[in-house]
Amino acid sequence: MRKIEHICERILGLAGGVPCEVTAEEREAALTRFADNVISQNVASSSLNVSVRLLDAGRSAKVNLNQADDATLKAALASAREILKRQKKDPHQPALPGPRRLPPAAGLYDADTAGLTPAFRAAKAAELARACRRTGQTAYGTVDNGWSRVTIANSRGVFAQHRESFVTHSVTVRDRDGFGWAEQPARAVGEIDFAGLNERARAKAAAGRAPREVKPGRYTVVLEPAAAAGLVSYLGVYGFGGQLYNEGRSFASGALGKRVLSPLLTIEDNALDGPSAGMPFDFEGQPRSRVTLVENGVLKAVVHDRKTAKKAGAASTGHALPQPNYMGPIPLNLAVKPGQGTLEDLIKGTERGLLVTQFHYTNLLRPLTVEMTGMTRNGTFMIEDGRIAYPVKNLRFTQSMVEAFAGLEAVAAEKALVMEWGALSCPAVRLAGLNFSSSTKF
Amino acid sequence: MFKLATKAIEIADKHGADFGDIRVVEDRGQYLAVKNGETAGLTDETTLGYGVRVLYKGAWGFASGSEMTGRAVAATALKAIAIAKASRLLMRGRVRLAPEPAYQDFWQTPFLKDPFAVPVQAKLDLMFRLDAVLRRDRRIRVSAVSLRFNREHQWHLTTEGSRIEQVLLSSGAGMTATAVQDGESQLRSYPCSHGGQMHGGGWEVVEAMDLPAHADRVRDEAVALLKAPRCPSGVKDLIISGNQLALQIHESVGHASELDRVLGYEESYAGSSFATTEKLGKFRYGSPIVNLVADATLPGGLATAGYDDDAVKAQRWHIVKDGVLAGYMTNREFCGRIGRDRSWGSCRADGYANIPITRICNLSLMPGSSSTEELVSGIKDGVLMENNVSWSIDQKRLNFQFGCEAGWEIKNGRKGRLLKNPTYQGITPEFWGSCDAIAGPQEWRPWGVANCGKGQPGQVAMMTHGSSPARFRKVRIGVHG
Incomplete structure (x- = not known):
């Protein structure tokens, strides 16, 4: 896969002088879902989505794609230019903005969190499910993690990039006719209180009976x-x-x-x-x-x-x-x-x-x-x-x-x-x- | 594409997977929107990728990717196997799939005019023309017209030998006028709310809607609603029409009959269902005139296809028959839990990046023999409500509350004045049990739902609910905050 910076440059070049904006989102995500005290779904996805917007004197066109080879990019840009050409002008359409000084990001990426394995997620699900089995409760929920990076570039010189990781532990517990729930999203896995969340949901389910x-x-x-x-x-x-x-x-x-x-x-x-x-x-x-x-x-x-x-x-x-x-x-x-x-x-x-x-x-x-x-x-x-x-x-x-x-x-x-x-x-x-x-x- | 896909099947076979499949999916979409005389959306989308599902020693793994090389496909298949191995850490018994013959087939949505071949300017001309009509009253603060087209090209290979290619095409359009005055905001839409109507087919779907013939009425009714009295509160008779009845079917029968959620596999997110499996064939879901049929072969249906994403051939079956719970939406994994040796075939995935899950199929209320006129004439004190605005239902699909765009008062068998902010609330089996008349086939219409969310990670699916207006007795209406 080509680097995202090169993809942006290539697209802006292919726009042929027409004002152009590129938004790219790269995303690696994985989620382990459990129900009835067993893992019921275990998935991972890897994606790149690129959005190209052409704006020319009140006309606009946008193409979204996820393949970044030269042939696809050329075809997409040609299609966008064709849409643009046949369009009437919209006097309310603002032109593309120029670059402005951006504030620093808050440090929201944690490599360990981005790279958590299926075995880690399964182990966290198992801790809860085993505790629930011991007390006749039933566990449902998810452990998910991953990272995403957004890049925005335009032909007036804007180039902005932001990356963040994510992890969430979500717990639902059933205790006969009682239900309990607890959930914590975070940027870093170290912030998640897995045991505390499990206990909170289990206690609430027990208290919620009848x-x-x-x-x-x-x-x-x-x-x-x-x-x-x-x-x-x-x-x-x-x-x-x-x-x-x-x-x-x-x-x-x-x-x-x-x-x-x-x-x-x-x-x-x-x-x-x-x-x-x-x-x-x-x-x-x-x-x-x-x-x-x-x-x-x-x-x-x-x-x-x-x-x-x-x-x-x-x-x-x-x-x-x-x-x-x-x-x-x-x-x-x-x-x-x-x-x-x-x-x-x-x-x-x-x-x-x-x-x-x-x-x-x-x-x-x-x-x-x-x-x-x-x-x-x-x-x-x-x-x-x-x-x-x-x-x-x-x-x-x-x-x-x-x-x-x-x-x-x-x-x-x-x-x-x-x-x-x-x-x-x-x-x-x-x-x-x-x-x-x-x-x-x- | 099949050649590339074969890599995943080879990997699954080599590692001794119980089952494996790969779906390569190319999605083409086009969305156009005009709002208040401006272009508010003009997007063309093409995505291509694949999802690999592996059942390894009785446990599931799924991974997806979009790098279209043999090496990347193989790596994704290996990732799915690694994930399946992790799933084995927490399992009770081996997952077994209901058998299904292997198919080699091609299926395509029938259509007359390729919507992607219709020039963009022709589409925009139509939309700007409609938008101008909608705004011919200064009280209309928001006018919106949209068009939407989707084509999903799938190549599906399984380790069982199925080799299925499908091209699913859908087209849709809608317009909305929102009137604002003196702290009041009211909207009307055509053919229906939430982005409009959508069917399987091509540009002819949009032409058949005859949007220009309805723009004046939509605008005038939105304005009229500003001064209309509020829907009264109380227990009254109710006629439901437009896409509201479709959403009632969707929320209170469609989701409630998804077997995965009935068995608790959606408890962590969307919830479960009151329609539990011991009720199958016994439970009175509605009055004896209520027949709800799932149908993956429905012409123009948004869930119509030759095969589902479990490689099961399209079928038609009852969910509610003569008022009694008669079936579920199933996949191959769970159908054995209700004693079936074959899935009804309602397992679908959103695009290439998601695992197939149990989904609502096209699900329709069968027509009765009445007419809207007869439904009205049989009411002393009631309300007719049309087109959905808001919806909410509890996690077992019992307590629901809906808000509609417009209501009309019915007094002594006659439809009268317009009412604003109509709402109604009920409990699912009691509500369907109160259905005493359904209009006939001449008023039966399919209504597309293009935004059904389910699952973690979230997936969106489309399906169609056909219905003709129906009458419900003694319903709680006019629920206001």
Whole structure:
């Protein structure tokens, strides 16, 4: 395989003077999946995907390919030029950007993590499965690892490259009719607490046996980090993207500078460093900025790419997705500012409410208020007088997240990294009220 | 391609694998989008690669690659064997595959006009024309028109002697108008939401939709929804039409009948199913008029092919027959668990880089003998809902909640005013049990689902759900936050 730098150079050369952008993603990934206490799926993939975009005076064409031999590249460029030639001009199409100084990457590549073997992953699965067998429990989950590298180059001199490794241990445990779950993604395998995750999921499954039915209605909720992140991510994507903002389809439209959410809530998007760090440039090779989206409940800013920034009369914050893009820019590296105390403190401060481990199959009903629905999953418990009283059967919530997070009562100090649309660092939280609209049978 | 693929089979045989196969897949895709008078997408895609699956001493290994040399194919096959050896560290018994004859065959989606041969400018002209009609009202803040075409060319070789070449072609189109005013946002689409309609076939699929004939209505209904009253809350009768019924079938029957998830093999991600195997042939899934048929031979179906990715020949079978659970979506690994000695053939992979997994086949609600008019006339107090906006269902596929684009009030047997934000919620077997009338074959339409996600790593598959409008009694509607 040719080096990616040479592939980019060759493509830019073949563009024949037409403004050209190349985005290449190399990816090596492996995943061991287990179910019913055995390995059920064990896979590895190796890929290179190259995207070539030609932009000429308001005309654009994009070709995606995964073969980088000269014949394929020549054919792809010829096809793109042909598409370009027959197209009418689009006066709104921004030209390619030039190079800008990029911030340093946060050091997110770990060679040991990238190179974990099938035997390592199988051993980690086996540790959990054997423990579960001993206690009559059943293990399900995944161990996955790998690395990816994104390269963006264009004919105006942009050249940006970012590499990161990844590893995740995800555990679901069934104990008769009780379920427990724990998951940790990381950049380096040394950060993963395999034994701790296994124990947490097993203990939760045991505690979740014989769940009781509770009536739907409005409950105070303590949300573990994964559950909280599942809701915050919708606020981020549907509230703070420049395109939805420009179209008047975001709750932030016309509300910047106003206190719309709880004073306890501060959210930033920060790819540069911190817990949800990632690629320090966007998909046009422009530097990402650190953006405070919400400060003490006041809506401060939305994220932009060059196109939405121009329409809004603002500056790009470096949040372009691969262009052209239907969604427009969205924040992909969210961090909720931690508060004080622990998850246990949140529970202690709750007179009556529900503890939610995780939400399942969440979806949007109305973008303007971020009205959502979804189910609880893998460990839902009734809290009474500051203590976990008993497990409950799963419930469905239906509510506006703007309303729910206006009622944010407490934010814990401990945070967890969760992978949603992107990396999201989120602590456990307590909401004054979440509307549960129906229940299910388990 | 078969010559290159043979390398993997040689490696699998040489190492004494129980079973091995290689799928070489060349994907060609084209996606065009126009939004608010601008080109929002114009992408041509071609990928080529292969996935090698090995069953070694009863354990699975899979690896994929895209370097098209004999040496790279051999290295990928060896990697799959190494992974299978690791799988042996945690196994209960040997995986055994249900037998299937070896086939040497070629199969291709029938089509009239190659969509990739239609000039890009002709496609853009159509889209810009539609976009302009959609925006002929200042309250339309987002207009969107899209076209999508896919061609998947597969070469599949197995150690059992199957040598299957298939070319699967699909084409789709859709348009959406979103109206925004005074803190309200409403959308309408045609032929349906989520990127539009898609069928197996060529450019003739797009022509048959007659998009220009519907653009004015889509725009006007989106605007009308801004001022429409909210769907009332309560327990009422419900008629479901458009792609909403397709999604209801997909979520509450399709996924629930995937045998791998029924057996718990999806528990870590998508979940399991209430439709457990002891219920087969006994469990009342719906009323006696409910018949749901899986069909890999459905003309124009997105899951229609000559063979699945287990090299099993296409079949047609009941999932629900006369209201009773009658079958599952199966692969060759798990079908023996329900006493079958042959898979129904519903195992597919997303592209070259993913392992084949159990998938929903084309799954359709068989038509009844009624008509929408008759369904309406039999309702005193109810709502007709059309086209999906949001969907959510629990991990055993019992409690679901759907939101639709538009509703129409039904009072005393007559369809009345437009309603905004219609939603309904139910429990799967109770809901299908409340189905008391289904419109006839004249209103039966296939609806393509092009974005079905499943598995870890995530895979996307396409399938079709045919249906005609159906009536459900005493459903909880108007669930609002």
